[in-house]
Amino acid sequence: MYEFVTGPLAIFAFVVFFVGVIWRAIWYIRGLNWQMDRVAYGQNVVYGLKGAIRSIVRWLIPFGTHGWRFYPGFTILVFTFHVCLLVTPVFLLGHNLLLEERWGFRLPSLPEAVADVMTLAVMVAAVFILLRRIALPEVRILTKTYDIVLILIAVAPFLTGFIAYHQLGDYKFWLIAHILCGEIMLVAIPLTKLSHFILFFLSRAQLGMDFGTKRGGMKSSGLPW
């Protein structure tokens, strides 16, 4: 089982992930239409790029926009969740040892205690994000089962990894569960709303170009996001 989930299944998951993400990006860009979107993409490229970069960078900075500043608590949750979710698996010692063993190279690793705290942070942030969904009427009305399932897909690798690492149960079982959950998440990224992994950047770039060229960017210092 272990051989299967870390062998063919892992390769399958990574292929779906990489091909899917690239396909999403190509699909998005090819689907842009200057006349239908009413944005002259090929014109005023410098303004367009400037608008796109501003639009992405400002939203990547915690409290960098009016929106983030308006909801400080949620902003902390969102950034904690996303930063820990992206950084922990890539720089985890265990993952890098495996990487070295299989493919002969490794990335720098986080101290194990730090990775542990970050794993917990993902789970705690997720709990509060879920509570917020239920507690606030303006979020509750938007919430679908799908939204909850996606949070569970995103958190599952962390929960199972945490249990396995601390050997809180049957190590073998939880390790395989962890690997499977990770693979489910990888596959889910291009196939679900988790595609915002790539589409966040493309969508923000598109709106940034819109405001950067057509909607005022050429007559002002840029939209104050």
Next chain:
Amino acid sequence: MPEGILCNKKPVDTVDQLQALLADKSGKQYYEEMKQLDVNGDALWATLQKTLKSRLRTWLEICAHCGMCADSCFFYLANGRDPEQVPSYKIQSTLGELVRRKGQVDNAFMHYVMDTAWSKCTCCNRCAMYCPFGIDMGVMFGYVRGLCFSQGFVPWELKIGSGMHRIYRAQMDVTTEDWVETCGWMCEEYEEDWPGLEFPVDKPNADIIYTVNAREVKHYPEDLAEAAILFHLAGENWTVPSEGWEETSLAMFAGDWEGCKKQVESVYAAMDRLKPKRMVVTECGHAYRATVIEGPFWAGLKSGRTPVESFHYVEWVAEALRTGKLKIDPSKRIKEPVTYQDSCNYIRNAGLRSCAREIMSYIAEDFREMAPCGEHNFCCGGGGGLNGIGRYREARNVGLKVKRDQILATGAKLVVSPCHNCWDAIRDMEEIYHIGIRWSFLKPLLLKMVVVPEHLRPEE
């Protein structure tokens, strides 16, 4: 009954059709017929497949349902934080549903879509600034309006408005003769007070071609005179076109894209014909948005720019004050507290915030910003055609509360509002809520305080 006599899927293209609609007071019969109107689900689905491209699909799909757009919407705030007014909910329950059901929806659903698209969204685009994914629900509701229009589910006034553009190339039944006559009349009326005043029509190669809002011609001709006087005082070499003078687009509010195209092409044809150096648009927000910002795309101009460079009136005023073409008598500046209504269409969606501030620095001694202001300002409450729709009057009046409170918080009793829509909304706000404010376009204010050069003064 599939198609009504008045309410149907056909746009208004003849004077007879238009007269029949106008004769139906408040659209009583029109809305009755709408209750029976069939929905062509296959046509809707075909349109969705053809026009719902990756940008809109992505917006619909990746919306995280986080609710960060809620507080950006003045309707949400004005309606006691009603969750059904959250922008994401509004678009997911309309366009999102249309896509999920592959266009196979019924009459009642289309009524819901229409009511949402016109009475719960003014397409102010404020939510776009607050969505982490950059989802612009104003743009999406513009798209939804187009779908509604194609199925005949469009408010009565806007069906008429779009018809006006199709027939008269103006939002009202103002013919070329009416327009040219009004220009001549205004010139005669004021030339005694302003010696040498001209109202040049169709003058080729002028520095400025000036274009207006048909309301000015029909109801406020003195606005035209004021524009002429200010150009005269500034020594501008200007003209108006006999055809292609109308900048507004109720067709845009209606979602009648073909009507939009016809309208802006008439203006661009005037530019091509008269070859002016640049165009200046009157104090109207959506007119500028339609003809200068969106219009080139309807007309298929790949550059995304109008044939000659185009300016909103506030840009011209700021420039005239900066360069000294117009000089303000310091003793006549506005002394009382005064605030400025940032129009969504030329501030948030066209970047002219600093022009407005520059003008206020010349004309006002106690200028007070609203909070929030500039690009983040709230819609006046009557944008996107909402001011003019009887069916949604009550919803509009509730929405005005946010702007009312913003104005009151400044302590100013005078609101400078260089946008017809905002001007109307603020006028109605006073009528409904009696808060003791006054409102004005820039032109009458400027005329009261501008220095008249010696040689342009009337002989005593």
